[in-house]
Amino acid sequence: MMNRLRVTELQDFLQAHAAQPPVLLDVREPWELQRAALRLPGTRALDIPMQELPARLNELPDDAPIVCLCHHGVRSAHVAAYLARAGFDEVWDVIGGIDAWSQEIDPTLPRY
Template sequence: MTAFKHLSINQLIHMTEDEPQPQIVDIRDAASFQAGHILGSVNLTNENLAHFIADADMDAPLVVVCYHGVSSQGAASYLIEQGFDDVYSLDGGYTAWSTAHA
């Protein structure tokens, strides 16, 4: 079993320009997600986790986003345990992403 990898904002920008496009999951609360999120990301919650795993491409890159890049590390480890091969935790989380895109 492999471990998740850390991903910088710049690396994510480059990754979204490549094929295949990464799957991006945002584990913040629904209100924060609604207030702003990375284009194309899915708000991953306990309620939709099983459905997401069943429908996801386990081989495509998967980027996990939280508020500051801390909680996403645990979620990334969990998703690797569920069978995803190429999992990343976004360093700095959505806070860093939104600052970079302000």
């Protein structure tokens, strides 16, 4: 099942899952990561562009929550739904993506 998180809920979510740290799966392209990358304590960052995901599913743990992130939340929602259909148990999508994070949480993170 795919769940959704607002950026304002992400820190509380991470604290609640501290015993089993989530994977923060960023599905943006490498050039986007160069402009603005989100690295949060209490997560394991994994960068896999959306188009590469089917070939790289083996890199995802099946025993930890997966939080999907992209620029505005469209790609990450597709990826989260795909992972849920692929049998991953705990998958979350960050609504609004890194752009919402820049606007609501950390204005020092560049917007593009």
